Amino acid sequence: MKIAFYGSSLLSSYWNGAATYYRGLLRDLAARGYQITFYEPDAFDRQKHKDIDPPEWARSVVYAATPEGLRAVLDEAKAADIVVKANGVGVFDTELLEGIVAHSREDALRIFWDVDAAATLDEMRADESHVVRRTLPRLDMVLTYGGGPPVVDAYSGFGARRCVPIYNALDASTHHPVAPDPAFSADLAFLGNRLPDREARVEEFFRKAAAALPERRFLIGGNGWETKGMPDNVRHLGHVYTHQHNAFNCTPLAVLNVARDSMADVGFSPATRVFEAAGAAACLITDAWEGIEMFLTPDEEVLVARDGQDVADHVAALTPERARAIGARALERILAEHTYTHRGEQVDALWRESLQPERSAA
Incomplete structure (x- = not known):
């Protein structure tokens, strides 16, 4: 056909x-x-x-x-x-x-x-x-x-x-675990373009968390953020090409998903980056939205945050060992059910x- x-x-x-x-x-x-x-x-x-x-x-x-x-x-x-x-x-x-x-x-x-x-x-x-x-x-x-x-x-x-x-x-042929790349080293990384119905949520879940943890390193990728004021511990990357996504997800201690306003409101809307991160066995922290359990189990395969303080608390408490365990379980779940x-x-x-x-x- x-x-x-x-x-x-x-x-x-x-x-x-x-x-x-x-x-x-x-x-x-x-x-x-x-x-x-x-x-x-x-x-x-x-x-x-x-x-x-x-x-x-x-x-x-x-x-x-x-x-x-x-x-x-x-x-x-x-x-x-x-x-x-x-x-x-x-x-x-x-x-x-x-x-x-x-x-x-x-x-x-x-x-x-x-x-x-x-x-x-x-x-x-x-x-x-x-x-x-x-x-x-x-x-x-x-x-x-x-x-x-x-x-x-x-x-x-x-x-x-x-x-x-x-x-x-997940497309496992293109998104999968790779060796870390120092260019993407951080305690928490976020990737997403700057859009009007996402910006306020990025302010809350990313910028606020970075301000609460001045001693930790934060990384933001995507178009448009270069002109956005951020705390001194935030590094801007600009556009991150698809072939760089695996290293972007594999390198930081954790990666962040922030839904746009409309998607968060209706729920059941996991963005591509959720599956890309899980496919790379990354430890994912996501803003809370209805239906997350359909895809990943909170506290076992993903960390869920209600606000920026929750994100900061997750990052502060996260050890490399726990991050690897969460990422491994996420990869196993996604490969079994969501390719x-x-x-x-x-x-x-x-x-x-x-x-x-x-x-x-x-």
Whole structure:
């Protein structure tokens, strides 16, 4: 079966937190026999910051972010059995979603893949003419990056025929334990781009913890933080490329996960970095959100913090021996239950079930 996938970027993780998610899932689906074409616009300098070459397991099409470029790639939708529009492309998001409906075959499976469901649903509540609300009746399903029952219920309330969370996971071929790198040495490290709905939580869970432990070393990576005032014991890294993530996670005593406001509010939303850290057998400290137990057991496989003081207390009490034990248990759990092989199996079964009536009727 042929998949036409319209997303932000497969080739670059620059300002594109979904890159690892796309790569892990689509590589597994390709191994199951799907023929995948990934369409991404040449926008936001992502092509200047590519961190993988076009992969063997997918055809990569980079198109000009112009009306002409858009028309050319949408015209290819008619050749696909499954047509996917992911949100967060950043250019032509409305036209792409409308376009996959208009250009795909009637017997094709049409999917909106929401990698920021909490934010999308907030927009839909505020705007009756929102493109997703208007398009839902003609979509076969909505798949989401996370969100659990609250997101499923909300999408169902808007009239989605089917909504299924496909959670982030671990790609063990790319994220795994490596030797420590002194460049990432710290007692606590955080990696994430500076975004408006994350900044206040980073202030609380990272900056406040660093201020409470002036004798300890803190490290922050991601775009945008260089202009953010931090205590003297915080070191800035800027953008950290995907190939550096293993060393970033393996080297510090612990790494921190801080959810964005919207994701923390709905819960059931483990970010990619949760699985990357666990895959590297890192000791993870995460802000508290509903549903963490679905993925990692608090105090055994992950440390959970309600605020910055909790983070500081965890770091102050953490020994290298306990950190290694927590990381080892996290790796074991994730490998057993939360890899992209598990997610690919879930998606494959879902799609084949959804297409079977049409194939049988034909």
